[in-house]
Amino acid sequence: MSSISDHNPIHAMKVPIIDLSHLSRQDFYEKSLVIKEIHEACQNSGVFHVINHGIPKSVIDEALEVNQKFFDLPGIMKEEILELGSRDPFSPVKLARFQHSALGSDLLQRDVLRLQAYPFEDFVDLWPKHPADYREKMGRYTAEIKKLAIQVFVAIMESLNLDATYLKENFEKGMQLVATNSYPSKSISDIKIGTPPHTDFGIITILVQTAPGLQVMDSLDGTWKDAPKLEGSLQVFVGDLLQVLSNGMYKSVMHQVIVPSTNKTRMSIASFHSFEFDERVEPAKKLVDEEGVKSMGSSTDYNMLVPIIDLSLLQKDHQTRSLVINQIRESCRTAGIFAVINHGIPETIAEEALTVNKNFFNLPLKIKEEFFSPDMYKPVKYGTNQGGAHGILWEYLKLYSHPFEKLVDLWPKSPPDYREIMGNCTMEMRKLSIQICGAMMESLDLEATYLKAEIEKGVQMVAINSYSPISGSNMKIIGASQHSDFSVITLLLQSSLGLQVMDKNDKKWKSVPVIKGALLVLVGDLWEVLSNGEYKAVLHRAIRTSGNETRLSIASFQSLEMDEILEPAMKLVNEDHPEQYRGCCLRDYLKHRASGESKPFVETVKIINSATIQ
Structure with a gap:
């Protein structure tokens, strides 16, 4: 039988990062997106990070610090708790040193202080008296975690298509057990520092850790993978009781702790949340039918739940950046579109741009016609698209910038x-x-600087579109017809609903909502070529819906220079993935547009070979 050291992970687990601040906003779409992300995280990995969770950093730091001080106390000051815990396995306070038998001949060691924490008033007088501020600081921490656990539980119920209030009262009255683990800094002889493989018996567990060591069993390939510490986040684990409640839709996650030998003690605080001690948990009736688990159904009428990526996390530590890069990779592969927040562009700049363009389109036609031209290469070009009885469908202004x-x-x-x-x-x-x-290059395992100079020198063309209101009950008219963008990427700002994208999974058109403060990123044709088809340009269109509001959009198309040939990155071309596209440039695309050819340009540069046919 192999030893525990043989099971060290090679890769880090790509743990989802979920921004809980969107749950408290009024925007239905943003909340729906978070609910969907929670559903996918619980179903696919059983663990996720939560950021913007509302618990002050000072509260978390103080809890970790005061527990470290507790474990550093002389043994005589901890004997009262040791004695109490040794006699009663159900003791509300228990201190112990565990040495677990692991795989093979290995032993895993840790020191644990377990506290019943809810109701706080019933248990606090049994908690350690030393350090002097222990009860105050841990009381504050456990109360904040309890509130967070309730918020996460409600969101998880919604992610199962259950009512937000389903079993909420039971959960609020339920148990909260807190385990503070101290992993000594160095191993002794054949004793390793850690916790053996296990799942948590509870609904959810919320964890904070001071250093690496946590490993999660990847349900896809059955291997152990590091679950990295993410600065400012807490980790949420699916427990055994949630697996039961969800009728197996969500699986409790197998995890362990293997702490590398260092000069620093590792601390973690795990808060386990369940129902009351004798309350039985059964699968939710709504999730059971004659065939087992019911399908989830749709959580929103919009249906296109565009991933939201927090770009500020790219500036954090290496592990955090890697997680964001993975989010970008998955978004490009599966959707071809994502939204970015905390992107560094002040909201006032976006608002002023929308306003000044609205004022431009409100000018007399005589002034705007100065920029009318059939020349596709004109650096400034104004035009309209007619809709027969509906008059002008939309006006546009294109600027080379x-x-x-x-x-x-x-x-x-x-x-x-x-x-x-x-x-x-x-x-x-x-x-x-x-x-x-740069981040998208990294997501393809290319250098962040790959083609950076070429992109910096490249063409930026900005298209501003104005869609006037139309009359008629719930009327929809196609504005910009279906297309992909001939760009590396497109950044899009829109004032109101109107953008639709082709869902790559079911080939249906789905509306993309307006996310306050966010910009949309669309994968363009050039990126499809560069990635050798790894990322596909997203097919999209605009529709006009009846209403009193003019819709404005500002799209920034980033390309290479006019005659710069772009080819698939050689690192992405090999025997298993032969070259799928021939080189092309912006001028080729403009000639294609001028020719009136209806076939999408990216289709004209595809190489047909045996691998493609297969």
């Missing part, structure tokens, strides 16, 4: 602040595009 200094004098002079406001907007969008391209 890089290098800004050479082009700005060609832009509209009216409104008077147009050039200044749109200059600020386009430069910020260009900077952000370059940053996102």
Whole structure:
């Protein structure tokens, strides 16, 4: 039989990161997205990080610090708790040193202080008296964790398509057991530091850890993988009782702790949440039918739940950045579109850009017609699309915007602040595009700087579209017809609903909502070529819906220079993945557009070979 050391993981577990701040907002879509993310995390991995969870960092730090001080106390000051715990396995306070038999001849050691924490008033007088502020600081921490656990439980119920109040009262009255684990800094002879493989018997567990050591069993390949510590986050684990309640839809996660020999003690605080001690848990009736588990159904009428990625996390530690890069990878592969928040562009710049373009389109037609041209290469171009009896379907203004200094004098002079406001907007969008391209390169296992110089020198074209209101009950008319963008990536800002994308899974058109403060990132044709088909350009369109509101969108298309040939990255071409696309450039695309050819341009550069046919 192999020893525990033989089971050290090679890779880090790609643990989902869920931003809980969206649960408290009024936006139905944002909440629906978080609920969907929780569903997928519980179903696929059984563990997820939560950020923006509302618990102050100081409360968490103080709890870890005061527990470290407790374990550092002389033994005589801890004997009272040791004695109490040794006599009664159900003791509300128990201190013990565990040495577990693991695989083979290995032993795993840890020191544990277990506390019943709810109701707080019933148990606090039994908690350690030393350090002097132990009860105060741990009381504050456990109360905050209890509130968070209730919030997460409600969201998990919704993720199962159960009512938000389902068993909420039972959970609120339920047990909270807190286990503080101290893993000594060094192993002694054949004793390793850690906890053997196990699942948690409870609904959920919320964990904070000070250092690496936690490992999770990957349900896909059965291997142990590191579950990295993410600064500022807490980890949520699916427990055995949630597996029962969900009728097996969510599986409790197998995990262990193997602490590498270091000069620093590892601390963790695990808060286990269940129902009351004698309350039986059964599968929710709504999740049981003659065939077993019912299907989940849709959590939103929009249906296109676009991933939301917090770009500020790219600036955190290496492990956190890696998790975000993986989010980008999965978003590009599965959807071809994602939203970015905390992207660094002030909201005022986006709002001013929308307003100044609205003012431009409200100008007399005579002023706007100055920019009318059939020339596709014109650096500033105004136009309209007609809809027969419906009149003008939409107006557009296209601006080449890089290098800004050479082009700005060609832009509209009216409104008077147009050039200044749109200059600020386009430069910020260009900077952000370059940053996102670097992260997307990393998501393909390329260097972040791959093609960076070429992209920085490349063409930036900005298209502003104005869709006027139309009359009619619930009327929908196609605005911009279905297409993909010939760009590396496209950044999109929209004022209201209208964008639809083709869902790659069921090939249906689905609306993309407006997410306050976010920008949308769309994978373009050039990225499909660069990635050798690993990422596909997203097919999308715009619709006009009856209403009183004019819809505006600002799209920034980032490409290479006009005649710069882009080919698949050689690192992504091999015997198993032969080259799928021939090289192409922006001028090729513009010629294709001018020809009136209906076939999508990216289809014209695909290479047909035996691997493609298979």
